[in-house]
Amino acid sequence: MKDYELVITYYRQVIESNESNTDAFVNLGFAYLDGEKFDDALDCFLKAVRLEPDNPESYNNLGYIYEKMDMFDAAKKNYEKASALNPSDPESVLNIANIIEQQGDYYGAVERYKKAIDMAPDKPASHFCLAVLYDRHDMFDEAIAEYNAVINLKPDHAKALYNLGRLYYQLGDYDNALNLFDKSLRYDPQNADAWNNLGSVFEGLQDFPKAVDAYRKALEINPFHEDTNYNLSNIQFLIYKNHPEKVDLSDTVRRLQFVLSLNPKNSRITKLLEGIHNTKKSQANQ
Numbered sequence: 001m002k003d004y005e006l007v008i009t010y011y012r013q014v015i016e017s018n019e020s021n022t023d024a025f026v027n028l029g030f031a032y033l034d035g036e037k038f039d040d041a042l043d044c045f046l047k048a049v050r051l052e053p054d055n056p057e058s059y060n061n062l063g064y065i066y067e068k069m070d071m072f073d074a075a076k077k078n079y080e081k082a083s084a085l086n087p088s089d090p091e092s093v094l095n096i097a098n099i100i101e102q103q104g105d106y107y108g109a110v111e112r113y114k115k116a117i118d119m120a121p122d123k124p125a126s127h128f129c130l131a132v133l134y135d136r137h138d139m140f141d142e143a144i145a146e147y148n149a150v151i152n153l154k155p156d157h158a159k160a161l162y163n164l165g166r167l168y169y170q171l172g173d174y175d176n177a178l179n180l181f182d183k184s185l186r187y188d189p190q191n192a193d194a195w196n197n198l199g200s201v202f203e204g205l206q207d208f209p210k211a212v213d214a215y216r217k218a219l220e221i222n223p224f225h226e227d228t229n230y231n232l233s234n235i236q237f238l239i240y241k242n243h244p245e246k247v248d249l250s251d252t253v254r255r256l257q258f259v260l261s262l263n264p265k266n267s268r269i270t271k272l273l274e275g276i277h278n279t280k281k282s283q284a285n286q
Contacts, residue, residue, distance in 0.1 A: 007031040022051045026061060033065065041065050056085040056092065063095060072099050090119040094126055101133060109133060124153040128160055140167055158188035165194075169201055177201050192222040196231065203235055211235055229259045230268050237276055244283075249276055 011028035014021055029044030042065050049058045063078035076099045083092035097112030113130040120126065131146030144167060150160040165180030181198040185191065199214030215232035218225055233252045240247040256273050259266060 004031050004034040008035070020051060022048050022055075022058075025051065026058075029061065029065070033068065038065060038069050042069070054085060056082040056089060058082075059085070060092060060095065063099075067095075067099065072103055075099055088119065090116040090123060090126060093119065094129060098129065106133070106137065122153060124150045124157060124160075127153070128157070131160070131163070135163060135167065140171065143167060156187045158184045158191065161187070162191060162194050162197075166197060169197060169204075174201050174204050178205075190221055192218045192225050192228065195221065196225060196228040199228070199231060203231070208235055208239060224262065226259055226263060226266060226269075229255050230266075230272065233269075234272055237272065237279075241279065249280070252276065 008028060008031045011024045011031065014024040015028065018024070025044045025048040029041045029048065032038075032041035032044060042062075045058070045062045045065050049055075049062055052058050059078045059082035063075040063082065066072075066075035066078060076096060079092050079095040079099065083089070083096065086092065093112055093116040097109050097116060100112060101109035110130065110133065113126055113133065116123075116126040117130065127146045127149040131143050131150060134140075134143035134146060144164065147160045147164040147167070150157050151164070154160075161180050161184035165177045165184060168174075168180060169177035178198070178201050181194050181201065184194050185198065188194065195214050195218035199211045199218065202208075202211035202214055212232065212235060215228050215235070218228040219232065222228070233256050236247050236249070236252045240249055240252075253273065253276060256269050256276075259269050260273075263269075
C-alpha cells in the first residue's frame with residue numbers, strides 16, 4: 001500500500017470518530033490530492049469550509065483544488081473570499097494573480113503581483129512570480145530586477161539563479177550566466193537544464209572540454225534530454241571536423257538515432273545526422 005493510501009485510511013478513521021474534525025478533512029483532502037483523486041479532495045475541502053466558514057485558509061485550499069481541476073473562475077472566487085476574510089495576507093492576492101495570469105490578463109496579473117509585493121516585500125515568492133511573468137513576455141530588464149530581488153532575499157533560490165542565468169545567456173553576457181548557473185547547481189545539482197545551459201555557455205566561450213563535461217552531466221541526470229543530446233553530438237561533430245582522431249562518431253550517431261527513435265520529428269537531429277553522413281562520405285572519397 002502506498003504512503004498516501006495509508007494516510008487516507010488513517011484520516012478516514014479519525015473522521016469516523018469525529019465528523020467535526022476540520023484538520024482531518026483538510027489533511028485527508030491533501031492526501032487525495034497527492035493521489036490525484038481530485039473529486040475526493042474537493043469533497044473534503046468543501047466539508048472543511050462548511051465546518052469553518054470564517055477560516056481564510058479553508059477557501060485558499062478550496063481555490064487550490066479548483067485550480068488543479070482547471071476550474072479557474074471557481075478558484076478565483078474562493079481566493080477572493082480568503083482575501084476578504086484576511087485582507088493583510090499576501091498569499092490570497094498571489095493566488096488570485098496566478099489565476100488572472102493563466103486567464104490571459106497580463107496587466108491585471110502584474111497589478112496583483114505588485115500588490116502582493118507591497119504587502120510583504122520581504123517574501124521572495126511574489127517577486128519570483130512577477131519575474132517569471134516578465135520573463136515570459138521578454139521584458140528582460142524588469143525580469144532581471146525581480147530575479148535579483150528574489151536572490152537578495154533568498155541567495156540559495158536555485159530556480160531564480162537558473163532563470164537569471166538563462167536570461168544573461170540569451171543577452172550574450174556569458175560571464176554573468178556562467179556565475180549564476182554555477183551557483184544554481186550548487187543548490188540544485190540534479191537540474192539537467194542548468195547543466196545543459198552551462199555547457200552552452202562554455203561552448204560559447206570556446207571551452208569545448210568543459211562544455212562536453214557539462215553536457216555529459218546533464219545526460220547522466222536525464223538521458224532523454226533532447227537538447228543536450230543534440231548539443232553534445234553537435235560539439236563532438238565540430239571537434240571531429242578539425243581533429244578526426246579525437247572523436248569516435250559511432251557513439252555520436254548512436255545517440256542521435258536514439259533521440260530520433262523517441263521523436264522522429266526532431267529536424268535538428270535529422271539535419272545533424274545528414275551532416276555527419278555527408279562528411280564521412282566525402283572523407284571516404286578523398
